[in-house]
Amino acid sequence: MRLADLMLAFPGLLLALLLAGFLGGGVIPLLFGIKLALWPQFARMSRATAAGILTEAHVEAAELAGFAPWRILMRHVLPPVLRQTVPLATLGIGAAILSISSLGFLGLGLQPPEPEWGVMIAELLPYIGEAQLQLAAPCVAIFFTVLAFTLAGEALTAHYAQREAEA
Structure with a gap:
């Protein structure tokens, strides 16, 4: 965990x-x-969840x-562990999309002719006065996309919480 x-x-x-x-x-x-x-977040979450589960009575009974x-x-x-990390993974996908787009916008990510939203925004930025809709398309x-992954993560969290409450 020190590396994480x-x-x-x-x-x-x-x-x-x-x-x-x-x-x-x-x-x-x-x-x-x-x-x-992004991996340290998953490692810490997985380790904490697994450590909590390994001390529960049903795991000790299975060992005995x-x-x-x-x-x-x-x-x-x-x-x-999967119930905890899968929703985190969907949120991580959104964070990865934002990171890739940010690097592309700064010119440090994918280079043209690779299609990438950050590069599209950077190329259209000088034309913001004439082409607002074209600039808005990659932003939207x-x-x-990030909203969809965030909502999917929230839905998975709610689904797993509901299943925990029923059990």
Whole structure:
């Protein structure tokens, strides 16, 4: 967890930028950099959830009953961890979209002719007086895409909370 704490100390966008600079431009280094910036959140959430579950009575009962560790992990630990991390992943997708668009807008992400919303906004910015609708299109696309992933994450959280309340 010390590595995750160290990774959280660096701004994610800066880390993605540095990694993309070292590995060269393109989609793969950019996505790898953003994934590297976002993984500590998932690691901390997964570890905290798993640590809480491993101390519960039904897990200790399964251990005493002689179940294999992998079976305990798959049946008792993994489902609650996934219930916590899947909604976080949908929110992480929205954050990744915003990061990629920000880097593209600054000219540090994907380069033309790669289609990318941040690059489109940067190219249309000088024409803001004449082409407001053309400039608004990628902005609205970013907004609604991130909103959709955020709402999906909230819906998953509510769904899992409802299932927990029923159980």
